[in-house]
Amino acid sequence: MTLYEMLLYFFIYGILGWCTEVAFAAAKERRFVNRGFLNGPICPIYGVGVVTVTAFLDPLRDQWVLLYLASTILVTLIEGLTGFVLDRLFHHKWWDYTGMPFNIGGYVCLVFSLVWGVACVTIVKVVHPVVRDLCLLLPHVLGILILTGCVCAMAADLLVTVNSILKWNRQLDALDKVAADLRELSGRMGENIYENVMDGIEIHEKLDAAREERKEERKEQLTELRLQAEELRGRYRELAERSIRDGRRIVRAFPTMQSRRHKELLERIRARVHEGK
Template identity: 45%
Template structure:
């Protein structure tokens, strides 16, 4: 096999992985959710995981049981490394298996590893030969164009999503600073100002503070509400990863997630 073939396989399985995630979310939540870290219809972790399984497990395809354990190990390690790196790079835990038995850091767990082992056996022994024939059937020129478009889309999408994630971290940090200052003001006047940030009427609080404090509260409230405003990519990420946890600003992230849940609830009522 050539690099071209492996890139084609990565494209196909990245798309099929996205379809699997969307189908799973649709069954679970009874609605469409664009799952995955990226915005487009691809989940590269699936493409990378399956291609690694194809490369590393090929010598074991004659023995089903051995193929099962080797492929399960390869895919589990891929998910573990991906989860760990995304956690360290973005300071968020994107998925969490902590409540599932036999998990490693919440990144992977035995039940899903067993499922992926079965899936990989099916892919390598049944489905992959069909994919190989399909890739060989597609004219090489057309295939190269699709692969190039896939790589370009991957680079652009990854860049856009990474920037959005970095902005999310900045928003959480800003919300945390505002919350800290409001808590300090609350201690001085004996009223929890932060809990009233979503309120449209702060008149009762303003009556009990000095003019300077009132101006500062108004300024912080305006900044806070501005930070809560909708953002398409940010809100999609929060919907796609409902179990996401922030390593540094847990409370603020939960506030944003609750806002997204309210928007979803209100849209259902309309």
């Protein structure tokens, strides 16, 4: 298989995979959802998976059992490695099979691996021969032009997508930082109020000047803390709205996505996104 053929098949099956994911999501949610990692209409993992299977397992196309077993193992490795790498790069598990039986780290599971095996056998035996014959009808020069446009478009899309995810991660980090600052302020305000209350319930006929001065200082401190807390709450609301807006497509595209650093925060964002359907 030449590089030209590999790229051609990669984009064809990546687009077909995206169409399959979108159709499945539309049937389930009754609306359009872009289920790809990228913004464009392509799921690269499908392209990589099918190209790998067709390139390496074509000699087994007449041996159904071996083809099925090899396809299942190969696609499982690709899915698991892709999920692991994306998790380590972006600190999110983009799909999670943790609730499924016989899963490995939530990246792969037996049920879906068996389904992928059936899909690969179908592609190798039925779909790919048709796709290959159709590609042979495409003039080589036109194919080169189409591939050049597709590669440039996907490279630009990848750059934008990665930048958007990194930006979203920074927003989540900032949200957690503001939430931590608010908790710290709340604790300091509680201590200030407690000290004022304890001063107030001490049994003395007359408060001395020093105690009065301390009370005034605490009042000023409490007022300042309240102002800081209000400013932080406003900052938190602003960041929350931006993170929901920027993360809406990602959350919808990967409904089982889990975050290693912001698990609870991601669940709140997911709930808000679903409320605003």
